[in-house]
Amino acid sequence: MVQFTATADIDLNALRNNFTTIKAITPEAKILAVLKANAYGHGLVRIAKALCEADAFGVARIDEALELRDGGIIKPIVLLEGFFDPLDLPIIAVNNFQTVIHNIEQLQAIEQVTLAEPIHVWLKIDTGMHRLGINPKQFSEFYQRLTASKNVHSHIRLMSHLGCADLLASPQTSQQIELFEQLTAGYSAEKSMANSAAILAWPQSHYQWVRPGLILYGVPALKPEQQRTTYPLDPVMTLHSSLIAIRDIKAGDSVGYGAAWTTPQDTRIGVIAIGYGDGYPRHAKNGCPVLINGRLVPLIGRVSMDMITVDLGENADDKVGDYVELWGKNLPVSSIAKHSETIPYELLCNITRRVKIDVI
Numbered sequence: 001m002v003q004f005t006a007t008a009d010i011d012l013n014a015l016r017n018n019f020t021t022i023k024a025i026t027p028e029a030k031i032l033a034v035l036k037a038n039a040y041g042h043g044l045v046r047i048a049k050a051l052c053e054a055d056a057f058g059v060a061r062i063d064e065a066l067e068l069r070d071g072g073i074i075k076p077i078v079l080l081e082g083f084f085d086p087l088d089l090p091i092i093a094v095n096n097f098q099t100v101i102h103n104i105e106q107l108q109a110i111e112q113v114t115l116a117e118p119i120h121v122w123l124k125i126d127t128g129m130h131r132l133g134i135n136p137k138q139f140s141e142f143y144q145r146l147t148a149s150k151n152v153h154s155h156i157r158l159m160s161h162l163g164c165a166d167l168l169a170s171p172q173t174s175q176q177i178e179l180f181e182q183l184t185a186g187y188s189a190e191k192s193m194a195n196s197a198a199i200l201a202w203p204q205s206h207y208q209w210v211r212p213g214l215i216l217y218g219v220p221a222l223k224p225e226q227q228r229t230t231y232p233l234d235p236v237m238t239l240h241s242s243l244i245a246i247r248d249i250k251a252g253d254s255v256g257y258g259a260a261w262t263t264p265q266d267t268r269i270g271v272i273a274i275g276y277g278d279g280y281p282r283h284a285k286n287g288c289p290v291l292i293n294g295r296l297v298p299l300i301g302r303v304s305m306d307m308i309t310v311d312l313g314e315n316a317d318d319k320v321g322d323y324v325e326l327w328g329k330n331l332p333v334s335s336i337a338k339h340s341e342t343i344p345y346e347l348l349c350n351i352t353r354r355v356k357i358d359v360i
């Protein structure tokens with residue numbers, strides 16, 4: 001009997017199908033696939049190689065961009081937060097990276113540097129999220145100065161980011177789109193606003209470039225009740241492990257560290273080889289679902305570094321070695337996120353090096 005430890009199956013066909021779904025929703029737009037944080041935990045270069053129809057890739061750190069180039073990726077790569085050090089500019093030019101410009105320090109650095117080749121720039125405007133982006137009042141000055149710089153390629157792109165695209169009742173998204181529209185109306189530049197939720201819910205925000213992250217990986221960006229149309233999205237990652245021990249306990253017995261869970265009745269518990277050392281959330285609550293032999297059983301007790309415990313039920317006939325799904329094809333990662341007071345993004349990104357990867 002083989003007992004598997006934590007393994008993440010990465011389904012590249014699912015990834016390509018999700019890409020096709022996005023293309024069908026936004027047939028006119030180019031797709032900048034967001035691959036930051038190790039492609040949301042799915043493997044940076046592997047995901048980039050599989051997305052051969054993407055028009056560009058987006059990352060958050062220059063090291064991620066360099067890893068893509070080292071891995072043989074020749075498509076455009078955009079630094080979504082721009083550069084953090086003016087010394088990065090020659091590296092950006094040599095590697096043909098594109099950079100977002102969102103503050104005055106970046107503008108000045110680009111004006112002052114001497115580069116062999118001009119670089120492609122995306123000017124980011126803060127239309128209301130108030131995280132990154134220049135103040136709308138600075139837009140015309142930034143645009144003119146970038147246009148005048150010999151270091152900037154003439155096709156400057158314009159972008160903004162939506163803070164509430166997944167909250168359909170919030171007025172913020174319409175306000176942000178309207179402001180972006182007003183500011184950029186007279187400019188023939190290519191524009192970009194939409195993340196996953198906006199791709200699904202806000203067609204007015206699609207423009208010439210969309211920037212999907214979460215939905216590429218097959219995780220819905222909207223709750224089912226928010227969706228007017230249901231789009232086929234197939235989870236790319238399935239995290240699984242196996243039962244490594246089964247024990248019978250009596251009513252009143254407690255389980256695990258801190259004796260944090262006590263059984264009200266006689267039952268049979270299962271111990272599964274996965275824990276926070278693999279990226280399973282330490283804060284998953286009692287009752288968080290775990291899929292074993294076609295049924296959902298509740299997590300009980302505290303999550304340990306290498307193990308979790310579940311209540312299999314008194315008459316369970318599960319066996320040591322049985323396959324256990326923690327999230328993926330049959331158990332949405334959003335459900336685990338909900339029981340852990342976090343978001344699917346965090347769970348996917350937190351998969352650790354110890355987890356075996358099986359590309360299928």
Ligand SMILES: Cc1ncc(COP(=O)(O)O)c(C=O)c1O
Binds near residue numbers: 211221
């Ligand atoms: C600038 C930018 N665009 C697009 C995305 C993709 O977002 P999502 O994963 O919600 O599609 C992100 C991710 O946070 C981002 O920072």
